[in-house]
Amino acid sequence: MRFSPKKFFVSNSFTRKLHKGYLYVFLLPSLGFIVVFFLIPVILTFLIGLTKMDYSFRWDWIGLGNYIYILRDKWAYKILGNTLFYVFTTLAFFNVGMALFISIATTHINDKIGSIFRSIWLLPRITPSTVYALLWLWAARGEANSLFNWLTSIFGLHPIDWKLTYPWLLVILVNGFVGTSFGMIIFTAALKSIPEDYIRAAKVDGASTLQIIRYVELPLIKWPLLFVTAYQTLSLLTSYEYILLVTDGGPGLYTTEVWALYSYHLAFAQYGGIVKFGYGAALATILVIIGLIMSVIYWKVFRFRELMVEPKIEV
Amino acid sequence: MRIVPLLKNSIVYIILLLVTLPIILLYTLLFLQSISVNLNGVIPNGFTLDHWSILSTGNIRVPGTTTQYYPNLYLVASNTFILAVIIAFTEVVLSSLAGYALSRYKFAGRSQILTLTLILHAFPGITLLIALFYVLNALGLYNSLIGVVIVKVALDLPLGIWIMKGFFDGIPWDIEMSALVDGCSRLGAWWRVIMPNVRNGLMAVLIFGFLSGWSEFIYVLTFIASQDYWTFSMFVYALTTGEYSYINPGITATVAIIYMIPVIIFFLFAQKYLLRIQIAGKSTV
Amino acid sequence: MVSVKLVNLSKYFHNVKAVDNLNLEIKDGEFVALLGPSGCGKTTTLLMIAGIYKPTNGYIYFDNRLMNDVPPKDRNVGMVFQSYALYPHMSVFDNIAFPLKLKKRPKDEIRRKVKEVADLLGIGELLDRKPSQLSGGQQQRVALARALVKEPDIFLMDEPLSNLDAKLRIQMRAELKKMQKTFKITTIYVTHDQVEAMTMADRIAVLNKGVLQQYGSPDELYNRPKNIFVAGFIGSVPMNFIRGALKRTNGDYILEGLDYLFKIPRTYHDVLKDIEVGTEVILGVRPEHVDIGFGEYSGKVYVVEPLGRDQIIHIDIGGEIIRALAPGDYKVEEGKDIKFSFKEDKIHIFDKKSGEAYI
Numbered sequence: 026m027r028f029s030p031k032k033f034f035v036s037n038s039f040t041r042k043l044h045k046g047y048l049y050v051f052l053l054p055s056l057g058f059i060v061v062f063f064l065i066p067v068i069l070t071f072l073i074g075l076t077k078m079d080y081s082f083r084w085d086w087i088g089l090g091n092y093i094y095i096l097r098d099k100w101a102y103k104i105l106g107n108t109l110f111y112v113f114t115t116l117a118f119f120n121v122g123m124a125l126f127i128s129i130a131t132t133h134i135n136d137k138i139g140s141i142f143r144s145i146w147l148l149p150r151i152t153p154s155t156v157y158a159l160l161w162l163w164a165a166r167g168e169a170n171s172l173f174n175w176l177t178s179i180f181g182l183h184p185i186d187w188k189l190t191y192p193w194l195l196v197i198l199v200n201g202f203v204g205t206s207f208g209m210i211i212f213t214a215a216l217k218s219i220p221e222d223y224i225r226a227a228k229v230d231g232a233s234t235l236q237i238i239r240y241v242e243l244p245l246i247k248w249p250l251l252f253v254t255a256y257q258t259l260s261l262l263t264s265y266e267y268i269l270l271v272t273d274g275g276p277g278l279y280t281t282e283v284w285a286l287y288s289y290h291l292a293f294a295q296y297g298g299i300v301k302f303g304y305g306a307a308l309a310t311i312l313v314i315i316g317l318i319m320s321v322i323y324w325k326v327f328r329f330r331e332l333m334v335e336p337k338i339e340v
Numbered sequence: 341m342r343i344v345p346l347l348k349n350s351i352v353y354i355i356l357l358l359v360t361l362p363i364i365l366l367y368t369l370l371f372l373q374s375i376s377v378n379l380n381g382v383i384p385n386g387f388t389l390d391h392w393s394i395l396s397t398g399n400i401r402v403p404g405t406t407t408q409y410y411p412n413l414y415l416v417a418s419n420t421f422i423l424a425v426i427i428a429f430t431e432v433v434l435s436s437l438a439g440y441a442l443s444r445y446k447f448a449g450r451s452q453i454l455t456l457t458l459i460l461h462a463f464p465g466i467t468l469l470i471a472l473f474y475v476l477n478a479l480g481l482y483n484s485l486i487g488v489v490i491v492k493v494a495l496d497l498p499l500g501i502w503i504m505k506g507f508f509d510g511i512p513w514d515i516e517m518s519a520l521v522d523g524c525s526r527l528g529a530w531w532r533v534i535m536p537n538v539r540n541g542l543m544a545v546l547i548f549g550f551l552s553g554w555s556e557f558i559y560v561l562t563f564i565a566s567q568d569y570w571t572f573s574m575f576v577y578a579l580t581t582g583e584y585s586y587i588n589p590g591i592t593a594t595v596a597i598i599y600m601i602p603v604i605i606f607f608l609f610a611q612k613y614l615l616r617i618q619i620a621g622k623s624t625v
Numbered sequence: 626m627v628s629v630k631l632v633n634l635s636k637y638f639h640n641v642k643a644v645d646n647l648n649l650e651i652k653d654g655e656f657v658a659l660l661g662p663s664g665c666g667k668t669t670t671l672l673m674i675a676g677i678y679k680p681t682n683g684y685i686y687f688d689n690r691l692m693n694d695v696p697p698k699d700r701n702v703g704m705v706f707q708s709y710a711l712y713p714h715m716s717v718f719d720n721i722a723f724p725l726k727l728k729k730r731p732k733d734e735i736r737r738k739v740k741e742v743a744d745l746l747g748i749g750e751l752l753d754r755k756p757s758q759l760s761g762g763q764q765q766r767v768a769l770a771r772a773l774v775k776e777p778d779i780f781l782m783d784e785p786l787s788n789l790d791a792k793l794r795i796q797m798r799a800e801l802k803k804m805q806k807t808f809k810i811t812t813i814y815v816t817h818d819q820v821e822a823m824t825m826a827d828r829i830a831v832l833n834k835g836v837l838q839q840y841g842s843p844d845e846l847y848n849r850p851k852n853i854f855v856a857g858f859i860g861s862v863p864m865n866f867i868r869g870a871l872k873r874t875n876g877d878y879i880l881e882g883l884d885y886l887f888k889i890p891r892t893y894h895d896v897l898k899d900i901e902v903g904t905e906v907i908l909g910v911r912p913e914h915v916d917i918g919f920g921e922y923s924g925k926v927y928v929v930e931p932l933g934r935d936q937i938i939h940i941d942i943g944g945e946i947i948r949a950l951a952p953g954d955y956k957v958e959e960g961k962d963i964k965f966s967f968k969e970d971k972i973h974i975f976d977k978k979s980g981e982a983y984i
């Protein structure tokens with residue numbers, strides 16, 4: 026019997042398609058979750074922001090009313106200022122600054138001791154937020170036997186209530202000690218991957234340790250630095266869990282309130298029980314848009330595309 | 341030995357120790373609080389194991405009341421555990437399936453799905469809280485642990501898929517090709533050759549999912565109304581807020597330490613996975 | 626055992642033509658080497674035969690069966706990968722047993738066969754180890770054992786010796802060849818090392834940039850290269866290529882270069898008579914076919930490379946250096962004049978533009 030290649034191919038490409046049906050079984054559940062509980066909420070946030078929805082869940086459309094209201098909301102300006110202060114201070118002192126210090130210091134001392142220090146810095150990160158916040162709340166209590174007051178009494182200072190006196194200090198410390206680990210890990214990995222020969226060459230050229238750090242190591246971790254800065258800016262901008270737990274925006278009215286927490290408060294914990302889903306969603310939409318833009322920027326700038334190499338098996 | 345480098349080195353050690361001291365002190369404090377009568381700074385005034393007696397019944401009275409009790413500690417523990425385990429397993433299964441398909445197959449829409457997951461993995465899901473509340477309410481999943489599970493899984497998945505895809509990408513193509521030549525089907529090769537070689541990835545995602553579920557606070561706070569569904573995070577939150585929050589710190593510390601047990605276990609024995617998760621990106625702060 | 630036929634076989638990756646219109650027949654039991662420089666499409670060809678890649682065009686036949694759409698598992702080929710591709714999570718025993726397990730063979734048969742093939746390859750002692758606990762040479766044997774144990778119809782090897790040290794490579798070369806002759810398995814062997822191909826293969830297919838250059842026995846490739854690429858690729862000391870224009874004086878053909886003239890033996894005149902006078906050509910002659918110490922040409926000794934048994938003498942002929950292979954004890958001095966000649970029946974002439982051989 027003579028063979029007809031053409032016929033053979035037609036029938037087979039059909040069976041091959043069926044054969045790959047299991048691919049959908051692999052992908053669909055994840056896609057379903059992501060679409061319904063991730064993508065649709067992105068759109069919903071935007072839509073709810075165009076209504077004055079409350080706990081009755083009615084869609085009372087008011088167009089851009091909420092956004093106009095933001096412009097007239099005198100608290101919004103204060104909170105915007107708070108947010109910028111909070112993000113940049115925490116970022117500068119801890120998420121990037123402290124992270125850089127810890128990773129440089131721990132890679133220049135005995136390796137074992139260095140990694141013990143890094144482990145300790147990882148601890149706040151994996152501690153449940155409620156427990157971690159509790160630790161600080163206790164330490165900052167006003168009683169004389171609290172940790173802070175006990176420590177300052179060594180220098181002859183009087184006990185104070187730290188949360189009431191220095192709420193921002195507390196907020197930044199609490200967030201900073203958690204936030205350091207991310208940058209620390211990335212920087213350490215980057216520093217450790219610098220070829221030993223570069224350092225040796227610099228030593229041969231007579232560079233001191235500080236000069237090596239300044240002229241060899243720092244320039245070589247430029248990209249990780251940028252990456253951590255960009256990444257952590259977005260996290261800080263949108264996170265409010267620890268502030269909620271520690272000061273809940275107080276003391277007083279909106280002293281340490283940040284944008285994301287304001288949105289949360291309006292929707293879920295408004296004083297007097299008034300629920301403003303619509304206004305809260307409008308505030309959140311701004312964060313969502315910033316989040317989306319920054320996510321796309323990371324994707325472009327940090328060459329995530331390179332992670333999308335093509336598969337090699339064609340069966 | 342020259343003196344100058346030695347001196348420089350010890351300055352570095354001292355500064356490191358100083359900046360790290362707050363963490364060390366805070367956790368020491370927690371531990372001491374649970375076994376001492378009273379604390380002055382970090383100096384205990386007498387040791388006691390009384391606080392740990394809550395383990396016998398699991399009943400803790402609400403401070404300032406005489407008859408009101410918090411939900412039973414064991415109920416809370418099992419809620420938390422169930423939540424964390426379901427989240428962990430769902431994330432492992434779904435992200436390893438999707439990660440595999442995205443890493444190893446050509447199909448229409450592949451690059452769009454990849455782009456989507458890569459973009460979303462950096463996106464802060466917490467900003468969607470109001471919309472998620474709306475969705476859960478519409479689906480009748482408000483005030484149920486399942487609702488929290490679903491939301492957590494959906495928001496964690498892009499990262500999980502990304503981690504798993506990284507592990508799948510790391511397996512040499514030669515090995516999979518070799519399995520096919522040796523007589524496996526594509527699915528057979530996945531199960532017999534690929535999956536056993538991404539065990540580290542599975543562990544990482546499992547631990548990540550477990551810790552993520554175990555520690556979850558905001559979604560529980562927002563989506564759970566009934567005390568019957570409380571998890572540890574709510575429990576500790578209740579113990580530390582309000583007027584009477586420092587009436588019985590020993591008991592609070594004990595509960596917090598019980599809550600920390602899995603965290604401590606992973607911290608001591610699974611750090612390589614924790615680092616892996618961290619490097620893969622995302623963190624709330 | 627089967628024969629393999631590749632018909633107009635092509636594989637494109639986007640716009641890279643990894644394999645371009647390849648036609649090749651491999652006889653039952655034959656040992657064929659695919660030879661070519663890095664990136665010429667050798668692995669791609671092998672993977673198409675194994676069924677991992679789908680051809681963009683063309684057909685693959687085993688005997689007379691079209692295989693294009695037969696999945697790899699049904700092709701009964703054994704393959705040794707360049708990286709060995711041992712399964713890291715399996716012991717050596719499980720690695721070798723894997724193909725048999727997939728065929729659902731009884732346990733005791735698997736045990737027996739694995740033992741047999743492992744002993745044959747001298748790795749019987751290593752069966753409990755993990756691949757990571759093996760040396761390169763041992764890993765390579767495990768990979769061989771795994772490919773052999775299923776008694777494949779076709780044996781595919783992708784540069785199996787390239788990760789071994791020189792001594793082990795020579796030893797394995799002989800072993801592999803012997804094994805192939807014993808089992809008479811149709812074998813396709815990929816390599817970029819012409820010595821390997823020349824010493825082991827019955828026939829060699831030389832590839833360049835995805836295109837087949839020549840297919841023939843080692844002897845044919847050595848003595849009658851079809852083009853300048855094959856001529857330059859085959860041979861342990863590369864062939865001399867001397868540029869010039871083809872001229873005719875007094876009925877003789879000569880190659881006229883910058884500062885030199887070479888006479889082309891009369892035996893070739895028939896072939897050359899159709900070529901236009903003045904055409905740019907390249908004269909090729911292997912160093913081992915340059916006789917020194919006497920002859921009609923002369924040049925200056927430029928440099929001498931001793932190789933032990935032999936030495937390579939570089940001779941400056943004015944604008945061009947040619948290499949000659951001489952016995953190691955032959956006395957020459959750098960800078961001195963030297964006479965030489967070419968073995969008449971061993972010279973080649975290639976068209977400069979197309980690279981095709983006239984002679």
Ligand SMILES: Nc1ncnc2c1ncn2[C@@H]1O[C@H](COP(=O)(O)OP(=O)(O)OP(=O)(O)O)[C@@H](O)[C@H]1O
Pocket residue numbers: 336337638641642643661662663664665666667668669670817
């Ligand atoms: N999966 C792929 N996707 C895109 N291009 C590919 C792919 N595989 C191979 N190529 C390209 O096809 C060409 C041939 O590659 P191949 O691996 O067959 O070369 P090779 O002869 O085996 O080389 P080497 O000796 O280096 O192994 C190369 O240019 C290579 O870059």
Ligand SMILES: [Mg+2]
Pocket residue numbers: 667668669783
């Ligand atoms: Mg190759």
